[in-house]
Amino acid sequence: MIATDSLDRLFAEAAAQDAQPLWTMMDAMVPPHPQPKAVPHVWRYAAMRPLLERSGNLVGTQDAERRVFMLINPALKPPQTTDTLYAGLQLILPGEVAQAHRHVAFALRFIIEGDAAYTAVGGERVTMRRGDLILTPSWQYHDHGHEGDGPMVWLDGLDLPVYQFFPANFAQPYAEERFPSEPAPADSHLRYPWSDMEARLEAEDGPYAYAEYAHRVSGGAVSRVIGAAAERIARGGSSPTRRETAGIVYHVYRGRGSTTVGTARLDWEKGDTFCIPAWMPYRHEAAKDTYLFRYDDRPVLEAIGAYRSEASAS
Numbered sequence: 497m498i499a500t501d502s503l504d505r506l507f508a509e510a511a512a513q514d515a516q517p518l519w520t521m522m523d524a525m526v527p528p529h530p531q532p533k534a535v536p537h538v539w540r541y542a543a544m545r546p547l548l549e550r551s552g553n554l555v556g557t558q559d560a561e562r563r564v565f566m567l568i569n570p571a572l573k574p575p576q577t578t579d580t581l582y583a584g585l586q587l588i589l590p591g592e593v594a595q596a597h598r599h600v601a602f603a604l605r606f607i608i609e610g611d612a613a614y615t616a617v618g619g620e621r622v623t624m625r626r627g628d629l630i631l632t633p634s635w636q637y638h639d640h641g642h643e644g645d646g647p648m649v650w651l652d653g654l655d656l657p658v659y660q661f662f663p664a665n666f667a668q669p670y671a672e673e674r675f676p677s678e679p680a681p682a683d684s685h686l687r688y689p690w691s692d693m694e695a696r697l698e699a700e701d702g703p704y705a706y707a708e709y710a711h712r713v714s715g716g717a718v719s720r721v722i723g724a725a726a727e728r729i730a731r732g733g734s735s736p737t738r739r740e741t742a743g744i745v746y747h748v749y750r751g752r753g754s755t756t757v758g759t760a761r762l763d764w765e766k767g768d769t770f771c772i773p774a775w776m777p778y779r780h781e782a783a784k785d786t787y788l789f790r791y792d793d794r795p796v797l798e799a800i801g802a803y804r805s806e807a808s809a810s
């Protein structure tokens with residue numbers, strides 16, 4: 497026993513062995529409730545659209561494998577839009593091809609503007625229209641091309657931050673620019689048209705409706721990590737107040753309104769993208785008839801037994 501021993505001395509010597517006491521940081525290591533690092537935030541389309549347009553003048557898809565502005569949470573680092581989810585805005589111009597590659601990470605696309613571009617996934621060529629949800633399952637070769645007029649912009653939703661944590665992602669370019677593909681069938685499991693989702697939301701009564709996308713083959717969530725849903729809120733209406741252990745990315749398909757998230761208030765309009773960190777209570781209010789698209793990390797949380805939610809009608 498060292499006569500002059502002290503905790504300071506103990507901690508210094510433990511640090512020299514790359515060890516640290518748990519008991520001085522128990523609350524941070526085993527927190528009493530979820531403590532997301534992400535903060536609530538809105539990315540405004542009116543501000544992002546001109547930046548995308550300029551990127552289209554300055555960089556081609558030959559140089560930028562994917563011409564994307566990542567939407568990075570102000571409290572986090574790329575590729576984090578929330579603690580676990582990534583969002584980006586991708587631009588493709590007429591005549592361009594974003595070359596074929598594949599990766600373990602899952603991707604979804606929600607189409608914001610433009611017509612007649614396609615994404616080819618594992619041999620199926622899927623035409624993209626505004627409001628469509630398009631899936632790129634894990635490890636499927638995919639390329640994007642544009643045979644129509646005018647710029648095409650979509651929201652990319654990926655589980656990339658999960659692979660910062662689990663270093664299990666692989667990526668590979670394909671030998672050619674495009675992976676050989678045929679037009680996808682109308683009922684492809686890769687494409688979920690907006691018209692179907694809007695009809696489901698309209699079929700529900702009341703000022704607020706919520707509907708999840710169900711994978712056409714599995715019947716479950718659109719991927720094992722990411723789930724997707726849409727919401728309708730009538731002008732003057734609001735959602736219940738909820739909180740979930742999932743992080744969420746929202747995109748405003750149509751309308752205008754605001755969301756209170758914890759103590760923050762996010763004002764949004766058509767084209768904007770915003771995020772809700774885990775376990776913060778949130779509630780939407782619509783100033784115009786509104787449709788929101790959302791994706792979240794609920795499926796992976798359910799897989800590990802860590803999804804919880806609470807709702808109160810207020």
Ligand code: GTQ
Pocket residue numbers: 562564583584586599603638652654
């Ligand atoms: O289109 O494959 O926003 O691989 C980020 C990574 C899009 C894509 C992103 C990607 C893609």
